[in-house]
Amino acid sequence: MPAPLPAVERIELAPGLEVARVVTGLWQVADIERVSGTIDPDEGARALHTYLADGFDSFDMADHYGSAEVIAGRLRTALAEGSVAAPPGAKLATFTKWCPEPGPMTAEVVRRAVDLACRRLATERIDLLQFHWWLFEHPGWLDAMRELARLKEEGRILHLGLTNTDTDHLRVLAAEGIPVVTNQVCVSLLDRRATGPMAGFCRAHGIRLLAYGTLAGGFLSERWLGRPEPAEIGDWSKMKYRRFIDAAGGWDVLQAILQACAEVAKRHGVSISNVATRWVMQQEAVGAVIVGARLGESEHRNDNRRLFGFSLDETDLQRIDAALAGSRPIPGDCGDEYRRPPFLTASGDLSHHLDSLPPVYQAVPVDGRPGRLRIDSGSVWEPICGYARAVRIGDRILVSGTTATHGSGEMIGQGDPAAQTVYILDKIAASIRSLGGSMADVVRTRVYLRDAEQWEAVSRVHGRYFGEIRPANTLLEVGRLVGDYDVEIEAEAVVG
Known part of the structure; x- marks a missing residue:
């Protein structure tokens, strides 16, 4: 049995x-x-x-x-x-x-x-x-x-x-x-x-x-x-x-x-x-x-x-x-x-499902500047300070310094620089994609840190996003970032 x-x-x-x-x-x-x-x-x-x-x-x-x-x-x-x-x-x-x-x-x-x-x-x-x-x-x-x-x-x-x-x-x-x-x-x-x-x-x-x-x-x-x-x-x-x-x-x-x-x-x-x-x-x-x-x-x-x-x-x-x-x-x-x-x-x-997803931001032409496009992310500061989240000129896309700001002003990942970096790089990816590029097109990033002791946690996240792309990169400690942010990142891409 x-x-x-x-x-x-x-x-x-x-x-x-x-x-x-x-x-x-x-x-x-x-x-x-x-x-x-x-x-x-x-x-x-x-x-x-x-x-x-x-x-x-x-x-x-x-x-x-x-x-x-x-x-x-x-x-x-x-x-x-x-x-x-x-x-x-x-x-x-x-x-x-x-x-x-x-x-x-x-x-x-x-x-x-x-x-x-x-x-x-x-x-x-x-x-x-x-x-x-x-x-x-x-x-x-x-x-x-x-x-x-x-x-x-x-x-x-x-x-x-x-x-x-x-x-x-x-x-x-x-x-x-x-x-x-x-x-x-x-x-x-x-x-x-x-x-x-x-x-x-x-x-x-x-x-x-x-x-x-x-x-x-x-x-x-x-x-x-x-x-x-x-x-x-x-x-x-x-x-x-x-x-x-x-x-x-x-x-x-x-x-x-x-x-x-x-x-x-x-x-x-x-x-x-x-x-x-x-x-x-x-x-x-x-x-x-x-x-x-x-x-x-x-x-x-x-x-x-x-x-x-x-x-x-x-x-x-x-x-x-x-x-x-x-x-x-x-x-x-x-x-x-x-x-x-x-x-x-x-x-x-x-x-095809991935390709069919609409861009996060709407690209609009810049008045009087043929061939130039910009996007805004909805931040209250973009119109006040007179800047765009990102701009495309020809085959170049330049992304402004980006923080882990959700919606019109809420910080994501307060006190966790690695979490802030994840949110920032997602936001940069959305900006570039909305202007017809991809993260694979990125040729330069600059990372600004409030505290240089946080370099490794932030850099490891950067490496997971760009490990196969390998853009030029500069990492800086700055005296003080605006607000309570630990990280700010800007990027430049060349499409194609």
Whole structure:
């Protein structure tokens, strides 16, 4: 008689939010519905209930995952009415995401989105609302997060999370005191970006990572062990993770990692997928992993429960580390792939989506100066002092000294020079883009510091924005910046 499967481990991600350490992801609902039409919500709810009955009572979805929110809401209603029963100890948790187009984030816009999610989820309060922003150059993301924080205080949201947000922008939110408890990012044996500086920042600020992509679109499984490299891949999700394989060193690197996982898996009597997922679960900052489900189709609950019957010991980790030593780290930080083409997701190549986003500022011609354009950012001082945020003359773009000023006068990141630098460089990027250029066109920057002792924190942020561009740069300590700012930066670009 086979041994009973272990119980699903649980974790308290944040006060009042206890979840399964394997969260069921519902992004494939949209994929199913594209082919077969909308899933009947009662049938979908019954499928979700089978996960709940097996201890997988935590579900992750989004506003654009087809009817996933409606299906989860139907399950919640059925449980409340008693037409289906929850097993002892089960605590239904529903996470959703809001992924708006960049634009003005007024209180009305934000509240309307939360109200819609609550109606779909059949709840008065969302357990975890995760925010995704496409273009950090647009400052509306801070307005949205502040309004979401107000809704949290009102009780419409239990906790706030993020998706695909890099460490620099986590820092900005932390400096602004916005309470974030999770960040959903890609983590796997191939993609270890989140195990570096992001993990350290999250530990220091009480943020847990929700890890997706742990199996790299299925490449980290028995199916690909010993197999030749495929000539073509037609699946968008696998195309995305194929890029990760190439960035990590290629097919031979993948095979070395799979072989190491196979040896560890044999030792524990589990699958390669179990080993790959368990490695992610044992990363210190990871709270839970997200495993996708195709409702009513393929089921992996039994295999996932085996994750809780073993752990990787020092011998296992050393064997895996030996294979990883032959790989290259994926460059950049978490979420970069969502903001730089080619933009590959399970929905396809959405590079055009980035290109279609409107500029943050409106370029206007300068009277009597043919070929000259300028932009204003809305600061009250621009017309008073007689300057523009940036000016384009021919192929040159000159950006005025820029501080971390939000809207008409509010400072962002007070007391945190690194956070101020992030906001400043986003504002400079928006200015250049609004005049037809990009950060890749920047040829000179000048950085002014109130305190030269802050040079390293500020310069490291500068390096993350310009490390591949390498403009000429001057860094100066000045006697006193206007206001209480720690940093001011100006830039010049030559388009093309």
